[in-house]
Amino acid sequence: MNEYIIDVRGLEKTFTKVTKQEGFLSSLRMLFSRQYDLVHSVAGIDLQVRKGEIRGLIGPNGAGKSTIIKIMSGILHPTGGTVDIMGYTPWLDRERFVRHLGVLFGQKSQLWWDLPPIDTFSLNKEMYKIPHDEYTKRVEYFKELLQIGDVVHQPVRTLSLGERMKCELVCALLHDPPLIFLDEPTIGLDIVSKETIRQFIKQMNRDKQTTFIITTHDLTDLENLCDQVTIINKGSVVFDESMSRLSTFFANRKIIDVKFKHAVNEEHLAPYTIISYTPLSVQIEINLAEKDIKQVVYDIFDRFPVLDINIENIPIEDVIKHIYQS
């Protein structure tokens, strides 16, 4: 038995891609001949995940995240490298392997639009051959945990985005898989729904030792959920350490976003680290180790004609940039 539930070594994936050219004449030419380029979407990745872990998988768009997820769920064959997940090689044993896997794509729906979610659940019950008692028990469990008792009996088209996402989650988890891939599970949701979904993931992880792989653009997801984070950029792993280690890159930095009532001269903002500036708005980065955020905010309100002020985490892309620089 492998000590890891997921053991990926030396994974590579190369695509051929048609080169497109601008302009009408060149598209006419493309009717007859095309040029191809090789793209190394994944260039030698190692990834080990222990059972019961919640792993964050992050990286900018086009970094190769979704290719990796697709290979790990058996949808794609890699060009090179080995993958061992729960003893399976996903793309060779696909049909048996996916019985032990739950996948949720945040931007795609598998619910039947015109019918209540409970109907899609029962279809999945049939698909994964879930015994009837187990099925009722799980549906009850999910209904309570996600607070969707009434929702599951209303047609999907009448549900809010958050309610729909919760039902999608149930679809992905109904067959009780020990391993779950969540692709952007909180995208576009309001804060309350986000929080319910996070609580739910933690609860599942505690109760059943379920392993989660989560891709996200939301740093709060990572802070609240993940023990371990893997950052991918340009097809390679650039960071593979604990969440607490990653926090040092951003936890003590905040961004203050200020809008002014009337134009403010850039010189007056001199004492702050300015990220972007227009006469009517400015973004300032604060290092919490050096400055007290409360003090800074008071200070800004005192000195400038503030219309609106927001305090935010630094975006994930900046964290990655910081890691690069260090």
Add this chain to the structure above:
Amino acid sequence: MATFTGLLRLYAWHMKLNVSKSMIYRFDFISGIFISILISGIAPFMQYLYFTQTRGYPGWTLNQILLFQGLLLLWFGIRDVLFGDIRGLIMNLVWKGDFDRLLLKPYSPIGVLLCSGFQLNGIGSCLAGLLVTILAFLQLDGSIGLWTFPLLILMTVCGLMLYMAVTITFAAIVIMLIQMGRIGEMFEKIMEFGTYPMNIFPSGIRILMVTILPFAVWTYYPTQILLQRVDHQMWVACAFSLIMFWLSIKLWNRCLRKYTSAGG
């Protein structure tokens, strides 16, 4: 075998869901059925015009051709009820990039696809076809022998196998070539050869229609069975339907392998 029963149960569930969906949009459903009965009437009407204004095709009287048209409509109806617009569904899935999700199901993706086409709306064409068939059959004073129904059932089964073969081939081509708006049109046009009595074609095409494109099992042979003028080529057409099904599965597996190694 376990996979097969699993898929059948999946099919039954899809059927249930489609029926409940049709009941939610009851008005659209019922008006849709009336409209499809109305539109179904046009093809027999056109044949009626040909036969009353000319001498028609060799070897067919007006009532015989109406029987053919009735069975053709019935076949379209059965096909649409059982498989609906699967080809459109496949196009959509591949086009939107949702096809990958089928690979996350614990069944063969083509199995899941074939199980998700049930469409109650096809019932309109079934009803119209049944009506025309019965009327024409009564006009012809036809008689039903001991073997009529077993043979008709055999033809239907072979016809469905062949239709699945066509659908699977279509799906295989679509996942290989992705953006193919017109390939569906091509399939439709080729299948149109099956909508005319085989004996109006020259012998080369007739041979095609009982061998590699055995469309004759859909309507031609069922009509011949009811008219009690079957020939031995019927068995060839049946055998080829099964062979085509088997070949299409081979093709699908090959294309799927290629798809998963290339990545959509």
Add this chain to the structure above:
Amino acid sequence: MHIFIKAIQLNLKVFLTYRKGFLISIIIHPIVLVLNIYLFTSIFEYNGTSEIKDYSLEQMVWYFAVTIFVFIFTFNFADRRMSNYIISGDLGPLLLRPISLYRYELANAIALRTAGVLFEFIPDMIIYSIIYPPVFLTLLSFSKFLIVIIPAFLLNFLIRYLIGLSAIITMNNSSMNRVTAVIISLLGGAMIPLDFFPLWLQKVCDYLPFKYIFYEPVQFFLNRGHATSTEALLYVLMMQFLWIAGLYLLTRIVWSILMKKIVLVGG
């Protein structure tokens, strides 16, 4: 005028990126021609005549080929697009555009057809002529076809646009549009030559605009019967323009009703 040229350019570009679709359509269309050659050869032989309803075998087979050409020249989605705008409630934002919706849709339809004519009609015409030479065709009859096909396009556009607008009353698009499309092509002569219809039905068709989209242009192409004379050309053109004028007036009226409704209920 700029919008028309831009729309045509975009459509051509889209067409070119789908090069496999282009190649396939070159394969698809002859299939139907071949099917019709067999069908009618068989019918003509069995009837033992060289003409049926005054159509020679070549003209009969080409009748259906030219019907496809008419589709290529006139087809558009204005009905589906308009009814979708109305039902989905997207009409409001579209009115904010600096161009009237009617002109926008017309530009779209023209652009769509320019691509169709270039990449489907021309290759089809060449391939068909090689497979089954149109012995009846003269330069004059072909030019007459090209002349009447332009008003036929406008006529078809107006009818489809009106069907699209009818969604204000029916609030339903799919099934209703399907029926009207079938009726137009049946009574227009796209499914079977109108000469096969019983006389009373032919009379009905004379009072409908649909035959000026399909049947009449096809007659000029086939160079047969009344369509050989110049008077016939002038008569058909006159009828086409009368219908176009009438239908255009109708679209203005329906449009102003629609606008009132939108102002009242706020989209």
